[in-house]
Amino acid sequence: MENITLPDGHCFRVRELENGEELPIRQLLAGVGPRSWRFRFHSPLSKAPDHLVRLLASVDHIRRVALVAEHDTGTATETVALANFAAIDDDGGAELGLVVRDDWQCRRLGSELAIRLLQSAEGRGYHRFVAYTMPDNAAIQRLLRHVRIVARSFGAGFARLEFVARPAEAGESFE
Numbered sequence: 001m002e003n004i005t006l007p008d009g010h011c012f013r014v015r016e017l018e019n020g021e022e023l024p025i026r027q028l029l030a031g032v033g034p035r036s037w038r039f040r041f042h043s044p045l046s047k048a049p050d051h052l053v054r055l056l057a058s059v060d061h062i063r064r065v066a067l068v069a070e071h072d073t074g075t076a077t078e079t080v081a082l083a084n085f086a087a088i089d090d091d092g093g094a095e096l097g098l099v100v101r102d103d104w105q106c107r108r109l110g111s112e113l114a115i116r117l118l119q120s121a122e123g124r125g126y127h128r129f130v131a132y133t134m135p136d137n138a139a140i141q142r143l144l145r146h147v148r149i150v151a152r153s154f155g156a157g158f159a160r161l162e163f164v165a166r167p168a169e170a171g172e173s174f175e
Contacts, residue, residue, distance in 0.1 A: 004112050010071065012080070012109065014116055017066040022057045024068050024079035029053070031080075031101035039137045040099040056084060063087040065120055069113050071104075080104045083117040087126065094126040098140070105139065114143055118165045131161050 001015045017024065029037075029048040038044060041052070059066050066084035070077050080101045085094040096117060100110045121129070129147075133140045134157070144161060151162040 002116070004069075004116075006107050006109060006112070008107055010107070012069045012071050013077075014067055014069050014113065016061060016120075017057065017059055017068050017082075017084075019059050019061075020057055022053050024070070025053050025056050025082060028068070028079040028082055028099070028101055031103065032099060033102045036099065036102055036105070039134050039140070040097065056082070059084075062124060065117075065124070067113060067117055067120065069100075069109060081109055081113050083110075083113045085117060085121045085126065085129075088130060091128070092126050093128040093130065094121050095130045095132075096121075097131075098143075110139065111143055122165060127164060129163050129165065131163070132158050133161060134158050 001013060003011055003013055005011050026048065032040070034044070056066060058064060064084070064086045066082060068079050069081035071080050081099065081104065083096070083098045085096050087093070088095050096114075098110055098114055098117070100113075118129070128150075131140070131144070133144075135154075144163065147163040147165055149161055149163045151160075153160045
């Protein structure tokens with residue numbers, strides 16, 4: 001468990017989700033609007049189907065890890081963001097996902113949570129990452145400027161980005 005403070009002064013507790021812990025995911029996804037839903041899940045749905053919640057809550061702390069950011073309002077603890085990874089092969093590759101509740105976007109919470117997720121994944125031996133993103137998701141595009149894109153492909157309305165968690169060197173371009 002770790003606390004982070006954003007530039008605007010808001011404090012959050014970041015912790016690993018426990019296996020089968022669905023309530024924080026349901027609370028978070030209830031505050032995700034249609035645009036954010038489409039960016040994260042590439043779907044027009046706006047309500048989390050049970051099978052998706054179960055999948056996100058299925059963690060083993062080795063090959064599947066989820067971090068939640070929680071905010072204490074004084075009267076309740078609210079889950080406001082989720083970052084997760086799942087191993088995709090036995091060669092150190094993992095797929096990443098990130099969603100921030102609409103009212104907490106554009107405050108660096110997603111960036112701070114993504115940093116911790118990459119550290120967690122690398123600490124478990126994962127060094128190659130894949131993320132699927134919609135071409136018009138400017139927030140994720142900005143976030144990915146801080147990693148080294150090694151492969152990019154497009155299809156079915158989204159981009160598949162492969163990257164490593166180290167910045168590109170001066171003059172290097174993968175666009």
